[in-house]
Amino acid sequence: MSATLARAVPANAAECGEILADATRNHRTVRVCGSGTKSYVGDIEPADVELGTSAIAGVIDHVPADLTVTVRAGTRITHLAAALARAGQFLPLDPPHPDDATIGGVIAANSNGFWRTRYGGVRDLLIGTETALADGTVARAGGRVVKNVAGYDLDKLLVGSFGTLGVIVEATFKVLPLPAASEGIFAELARSPDVFAAAHAIVRGASPVAACVVERGEGDTWRLAVEARGTASAVRRAIQDARREITVRHGRAAELGDDLGRLRELPARATDGALVRVALPVAATAPFADTAAGLETFAALVADAASGVTRVHLAGDDDAVIQDAEALLLAARVVSGAGRVERRGERLRTRLPAWPQRPSGDALMRRVKDMFDPAHVLEPGRSAFA
Amino acid sequence: MRGLVALLGPAKVLGTRDDLLLYEYDGAVDTATPDAVVLPESTEDVATLARFCHEHAVPIVPRGAGTGLSGGAIPVEGGVVVSFARMARILEIDVPNLRAVVQPGVINLHLSNAVAPHGLYFVPDPSSQKACTLGGNVAENSGGPHTLAYGVTTNHVTGLEIVLSDGTAVRLGGKAIEDEGYDLVGTFVGSEGTLGLVTEMTVKLTPLPEDKRTLMAAFATMDEASETVSAIIAAGIVPSAIEMMDQLATEAVEAAVHAGYPLDAGGILLLEVDGPRDGLDDARAKIETICREHAATEVRVASTALERERLWAGRKGAFAAMGRLSPDYYVQDGVIPRTRLPDILRLVKDAGARHRLRVANVFHAGDGNLHPLILFDSRLGPDELERAKAAGLEILTACVEAGGSITGEHGVGMEKNCYMPLQFRSADLAAMTRVKDAFDPAGLMNPGKIFPTPSRCREFAFAATAR
Numbered sequence: 001m002s003a004t005l006a007r008a009v010p011a012n013a014a015e016c017g018e019i020l021a022d023a024t025r026n027h028r029t030v031r032v033c034g035s036g037t038k039s040y041v042g043d044i045e046p047a048d049v050e051l052g053t054s055a056i057a058g059v060i061d062h063v064p065a066d067l068t069v070t071v072r073a074g075t076r077i078t079h080l081a082a083a084l085a086r087a088g089q090f091l092p093l094d095p096p097h098p099d100d101a102t103i104g105g106v107i108a109a110n111s112n113g114f115w116r117t118r119y120g121g122v123r124d125l126l127i128g129t130e131t132a133l134a135d136g137t138v139a140r141a142g143g144r145v146v147k148n149v150a151g152y153d154l155d156k157l158l159v160g161s162f163g164t165l166g167v168i169v170e171a172t173f174k175v176l177p178l179p180a181a182s183e184g185i186f187a188e189l190a191r192s193p194d195v196f197a198a199a200h201a202i203v204r205g206a207s208p209v210a211a212c213v214v215e216r217g218e219g220d221t222w223r224l225a226v227e228a229r230g231t232a233s234a235v236r237r238a239i240q241d242a243r244r245e246i247t248v249r250h251g252r253a254a255e256l257g258d259d260l261g262r263l264r265e266l267p268a269r270a271t272d273g274a275l276v277r278v279a280l281p282v283a284a285t286a287p288f289a290d291t292a293a294g295l296e297t298f299a300a301l302v303a304d305a306a307s308g309v310t311r312v313h314l315a316g317d318d319d320a321v322i323q324d325a326e327a328l329l330l331a332a333r334v335v336s337g338a339g340r341v342e343r344r345g346e347r348l349r350t351r352l353p354a355w356p357q358r359p360s361g362d363a364l365m366r367r368v369k370d371m372f373d374p375a376h377v378l379e380p381g382r383s384a385f386a
Numbered sequence: 387m388r389g390l391v392a393l394l395g396p397a398k399v400l401g402t403r404d405d406l407l408l409y410e411y412d413g414a415v416d417t418a419t420p421d422a423v424v425l426p427e428s429t430e431d432v433a434t435l436a437r438f439c440h441e442h443a444v445p446i447v448p449r450g451a452g453t454g455l456s457g458g459a460i461p462v463e464g465g466v467v468v469s470f471a472r473m474a475r476i477l478e479i480d481v482p483n484l485r486a487v488v489q490p491g492v493i494n495l496h497l498s499n500a501v502a503p504h505g506l507y508f509v510p511d512p513s514s515q516k517a518c519t520l521g522g523n524v525a526e527n528s529g530g531p532h533t534l535a536y537g538v539t540t541n542h543v544t545g546l547e548i549v550l551s552d553g554t555a556v557r558l559g560g561k562a563i564e565d566e567g568y569d570l571v572g573t574f575v576g577s578e579g580t581l582g583l584v585t586e587m588t589v590k591l592t593p594l595p596e597d598k599r600t601l602m603a604a605f606a607t608m609d610e611a612s613e614t615v616s617a618i619i620a621a622g623i624v625p626s627a628i629e630m631m632d633q634l635a636t637e638a639v640e641a642a643v644h645a646g647y648p649l650d651a652g653g654i655l656l657l658e659v660d661g662p663r664d665g666l667d668d669a670r671a672k673i674e675t676i677c678r679e680h681a682a683t684e685v686r687v688a689s690t691a692l693e694r695e696r697l698w699a700g701r702k703g704a705f706a707a708m709g710r711l712s713p714d715y716y717v718q719d720g721v722i723p724r725t726r727l728p729d730i731l732r733l734v735k736d737a738g739a740r741h742r743l744r745v746a747n748v749f750h751a752g753d754g755n756l757h758p759l760i761l762f763d764s765r766l767g768p769d770e771l772e773r774a775k776a777a778g779l780e781i782l783t784a785c786v787e788a789g790g791s792i793t794g795e796h797g798v799g800m801e802k803n804c805y806m807p808l809q810f811r812s813a814d815l816a817a818m819t820r821v822k823d824a825f826d827p828a829g830l831m832n833p834g835k836i837f838p839t840p841s842r843c844r845e846f847a848f849a850a851t852a853r
Contacts, residue, residue: 065616066723066754067624088622110564121563123572124541131817139817140810145721147753148791149527149576150798150809151836152818153540156572160564177622206596207662230665237664281561283482307563338566359567361558364550364824368568371820384567 009052013130013138013169016056020167021136023049023377030377032163034074034102037268038109040343042162042354042382053104056169059083061144068127068144070172073104089175092119094211094260096267104168110160113264114211114227117203117306119176123159128172131158133165134373144172157368163379165372181235182210184227184256187246192293194249195222196286199305201245202226203282207238213263214285214303216293224251225259263302266311270343273297273315274325274352278332278339282308291331295324311342322352329356340384355384387422389442390466393434398425398472409449409459409467413514415716415771416457416800420447420467427472429547429555429585436583437553439466445833446551448579450491450522453514455717456799458526458578462834462842468583470521476500477586484591485544485561490521490584494528497589506591509536512795513702521584527576529795531701532658534752535626536592538795540575545588548574548581551830561588573821578797579832581825595660598626599670600688602697603677604651608632608747611653612727614680615751618657619724621676623669628752629656629701634711635746635759642707645700648684655751656701704748705759711746712761716774719796720785724754733784734758741777743770755794756785783808798836804843806836 010016023030028048033039035054053074060070064087071080077091078099084090094113095106105111107129112121119125128142131154141154158168189195195214202212211227224246228238246253267275280288285303288310292301297316304310312328314321325341332339341354359365362384369376387401400406400423410419421444426432439446445465452459461467474491481504486497494515498507511530512518518528524546529538545559559571574581605611608630615628631639631654636647647654655677659669670687677685688694708715722730731747738745738760749757760777762770782792786808793802806815815837822829822837834842 063723063725065620065725067619068723110569116563120537120541123569124537133817137813137816140814141817143721143789143791143809145723145754145790145794147529147533147538147721147750147755147794149538149795150791150793150802151806151815152581152821153527153572153576154817154821156540156569156575157821159569159572161568165568176624180622204593206593207664231668232665233668234662234665237662279562279564281480281483281485283480309563336560337562338560338564340566355566359565360560361556361565361567361570364556364558364570365568367824368570368573368821371824372817 005048007050007052009055011055013132016051016132016167016169017136017138019049019051020132020134024134024375027375028377029380032167032379034105035076035100037097037100038105038111041109044381047380051167053102053167060170062087064089067175068146068172069175070144070170071103072170073102073168075103077101077103077106084175085178088178090178091125091173091175093122093125094264096264098264103171107159107168107171108161108163114213114260114304118208118210123156125173126155126159126171127174129155129158129168130170131166131168134375134378142172146174162382164369164383165378179229181232182227182229183235183239184225185239185242185253186256186259187224187251187253188221189224189246189249189251190221192222192286192290194251195224196289196305198245198249198251199224202242203306205241207234207241209238209242211260212305213260214289214305215263216289216301225256225263227256227260266300266302266313267343270313272345273299273313273321274341274348275343276312276314276325276328276339277342278310278328278337280308280310280332280335280337284308284335284337285310288331288335292328295327297321297324318347318351321348325352326356333357359384389438390422390424390435393438394424394431398427398431412452412454412457412459414455414457414801416460418460418462420461421464423467423469425469425472429549432468432549432583432585433553433555435466435468436549436551439830440552440828443830445830446583447832448525448583450519451493451517453518454522454526454799455719455796456793456801458797458799458835460800462800470519473585479504480561483561485588486591487586487588488520489586490519492520494518494520494523501591505594507594508589509542509592510539513705520587520589524575524584524587525577525579526795526797529755531627531629531750534628534750535624540572542590543571543575543587544590546571546574546584547586549583549585551582551826551828555585559588578799578835580822580835581831597663597666598658598660598694599666600694600697601657601670601673602647602686603655603657603682604648604684605653605680605682608653608731609728610680611655612731612751614655614677615727616725617676617680618673621672623672625657625673625752626660627656627658630654630747630749630751631704632747634744635704635748638707638710638746639700639704641710643700643703645696647700651683656697701748708746708759708761712763714762714764716760716762716771716778718756718758718760718778718781719793720756720782720790721794722754722756722785722788722790724752726788727751727754730756730784730788734781737777737780741773743774743777753794754790779805800834803836804838806838
C-alpha cells in the first residue's frame with residue numbers, strides 16, 4: 001500500500017517480537033508481508049508499518065528419516081521444495097502463486113491446492129509453529145514430532161489467520177517421500193452432469209488420485225484434469241480407471257500438460273471483476289458450477305472435485321459482477337458452504353466487501369482476536385473479524 | 387443439586403453416594419468424586435446446566451465413556467460431571483458428501499459399523515474403540531494404530547456444535563472442508579473439555595481401502611525392530627500402521643488373546659499397508675525384504691481376513707492383557723522422533739529398572755509414539771504408584787529432551803499438567819491461556835487439566851523456572 005509509512009524487515013523472531021510490541025505500545029497498525037502474493041485478500045486499510053519476513057528465511061532442520069522439516073517462515077516454497085527434493089522428499093502442498101509464495105504466507109492464508117484431499121491441507125501437514133505475538137512474546141506450539149496432543153493446537157488457530165493473531169516465524173511440517181511415478185490426463189466433456197459424475201467416480205474410486213479438477217472457461221465445454229501420483233502400478237491403475245470413467249461419458253482424454261499449473265494460477269490471472277472462492281460440501285459442487293456458468297458475468301470456473309473448493313471468475317459490468325458475486329456466495333450458503341470474494345478489480349474494492357456475510361462463530365472469533373491482539377494493530381481489515 | 391433437579395428433572399441428575407462413586411474414575415490412575423452427575427438428552431439440556439453452573443460458579447467436567455488415560459474426566463476440583471451417555475445418536479449419514487453428523491456419546495466403532503454398508507469408515511481407531519465415544523475422541527484428539535498414514539481425530543472433524551461455559555451454543559464449521567474465519571474446530575479438538583462441551587459433531591467418512599496386507603515380523607532384539615521401522619520409512623514406504631511390541635507385552639498378549647505372536651522374540655512389528663490392490667504386493671514384498679535384511683527371525687503375512695483380525699486382536703487387546711502380568715499398570719504416552727527409538731527404548735528399560743518396576747512396551751512405532759506400560763502392585767503400598775509415576779516422569783523428560791512430546795494421543799489431563807513446563811516455556815503456555823480465556827473466561831470448564839496448577843504442581847515448579 002502506498003500509504004505505508006515504514007517498512008521493517010526483522011532478522012529473527014525476537015526482532016519481530018520487538019517490532020510488534022512497539023506497534024502495540026504506540027497503536028501503530030502492522031501489515032505482514034511474505035512476498036506479497038496474496039496482498040489482494042480482504043478489505044485492508046493503509047497500515048503504519050509493513051513487516052516483511054524475507055530475512056527470516058532458510059531451512060532449519062530436515063530429518064529425512066523422521067519425515068519432518070523445520071523451516072523459517074520467510075522461506076519460499078520453491079526453495080523448500082528444492083531442499084527436500086535433494087533427499088527424495090516433498091512437502092505435499094501445491095498452493096497458488098507457487099513461484100513466490102512463502103511458507104508463512106501459505107500458513108497464514110491457508111493456501112491450499114488440488115492435492116489437499118490426497119495428502120491433507122496446510123492444517124493437516126503443519127505440526128509446529130513459532131509465532132511472534134502482538135505483545136512481543138514469542139510462542140511455540142506443537143513441536144517437531146508427527147503426533148502430539150500436549151496443550152491446545154495453536155497451529156490450527158494460525159492456519160488461515162492472515163496475520164491477525166501474530167506473525168509466524170517458524171514452522172515444522174510432515175513431509176513425504178517423492179512418488180515414484182506421476183501421470184495425468186486432461187479431458188473434454190460436453191455436459192456438466194457428465195464431467196462431475198466422472199470426477200466424483202474418479203475421486204471415490206479404489207485408486208486414489210492426487211488431483212481431480214473441473215474447469216469451465218470460454219466456450220461451452222467442460223474440462224477435467226486428473227493427476228495420479230504414487231507407485232508405478234498404482235498410478236497406472238488410477239489413470240486406467242479415470243480414462244474409463246471419462247470415455248463411458250463420451251469424453252475425450254488427452255495427456256495432461258501444465259494444465260494444473262494453469263488452473264492453480266486462476267487467482268493470479270483474475271485481476272479484473274471478481275474472483276469468488278467457496279468451500280462446498282462436495283456433492284454441492286456440480287449444481288453450484290451450473291449456477292455459476294449460467295451467470296451473465298461468468299468468465300471461468302475451477303472446481304476441485306475432491307475437496308469442494310471452487311473458484312469462479314466474474315468479469316464485465318461492475319453492477320452485474322457485484323450482483324453475481326453476491327448470488328454465488330448466497331448459493332454457497334444455502335448448501336451450508338462458505339466463501340469470500342477472494343480478489344476484486346480495483347474499482348470494485350470499495351463496492352464489494354470480501355466477506356459480505358459473517359462466519360458462524362463470529363463472536364467467539366472476535367474474543368480470540370481480542371485476547372491475542374487487544375490493541376487491534378495486526379492486519380486491520382485483512383479478515384472478516386479483525 | 388436440588389437446583390439442577392428443579393431445572394432438568396430427577397431423571398437427568400444423579401446425586402446419591404453410590405451413583406457418584408461410579409463417576410470418580412476413568413481409564414487412568416487418578417480419582418475424585420463429583421458433586422453431581424448430569425445426563426443431558428439435548429443441546430438445550432447442556433446449555434441449561436451450563437448456565438446454572440455459570441451462575442453458581444460450579445466446575446463442569448464432560449465425560450464420554452470414561453476410557454481416557456490422563457484423568458480428563460476426573461472432577462479434580464469437584465463440580466458437575468456431564469455424561470453424554472444419552473446423547474448417543476447418529477443423526478445423519480451423508481454418503482454423497484462423505485460426512486456423518488453425530489451426537490458426542492456415539493461409540494467410535496458403532497459409527498464405522500453403521501457406515502460400513504456404504505463402503506465407508508471413520509478413520510481414527512483408538513484401541514478402546516469398542517467403548518470410547520466420539521465426543522471423547524474430539525476432546526482428546528485421539529489417535530490409534532492407523533493414524534500414521536491417515537491422521538488423528540482432528541484431521542477427520544469438519545464441524546462442531548459446542549456449548550460454552552456461559553451456556554451459549556455455537557456452531558463451528560460444517561460439512562465443507564473449511565469455513566471462513568479462524569479454524570476454531572481445529573482449535574477445539576484436543577482441548578480436553580477445557581474450552582466447552584461438544585453437543586454435535588460433523589466428521590469425515592473415508593472410503594474403505596480396496597485391500598490390505600498385514601504382516602507380523604519377529605526380531606531377536608528391540609533394536610533390530612526399531613531399525614527396521616526407520617529403514618521402511620527411508621525406503622519411501624509409508625504403511626498405514628507400524629506397531630511394535632516387546633517380549634513382556636507379547637507374553638501378556640499371548641496369555642490373554644492367543645494372537646500367535648512368537649514368545650521368544652525380543653521385539654515384534656505389526657505392519658499394515660492398504661489402498662488400491664495394485665502395488666500392495668510390491669509394498670508387502672519390499673517390507674518383507676527389509677525385515678529379513680534386519681535379521682527378522684520370522685515374517686508372517688496374514689493370508690485371510692481371519693488371520694489379519696487375529697494379529698490385530700493381539701495389539702488391540704494388549705492393554706487389557708496386562709492384567710496377566712500385574713494387578714496395576716501406569717501407561718505413558720511420550721512421543722519421540724522415530725529415529726530416536728533405539729536409544730529411548732533402552733532408556734525406558736533403565737528407568738523401570740532404577741525404580742524396581744517391570745515395563746512392557748506396546749506402541750505406535752511408525753509415529754514414534756511410545757506406550758511404556760509400567761507395571762506395579764498397589765496392594766504393596768502407595769509407594770508402588772509413586773515409583774511408577776517417577777519412572778514415567780523420567781521417560782517423559784527423555785522424550786522432551788529428544789525433541790518430542792509428553793503426550794501423543796492420551797492427553798495431558800490431570801496426569802501430566804504439572805509436566806507441561808517440561809515441553810513449553812511460559813510464553814507458550816501464556817498463548818494457550820489466551821485461547822482458554824476467550825472460550826471460558828469464567829474458568830469453569832474442566833479446571834485442573836492441561837495447565838499447571840499452583841496447588842498441585844509445587845514440586846514441579848523447578849521445571850518452569852529452569853526454562
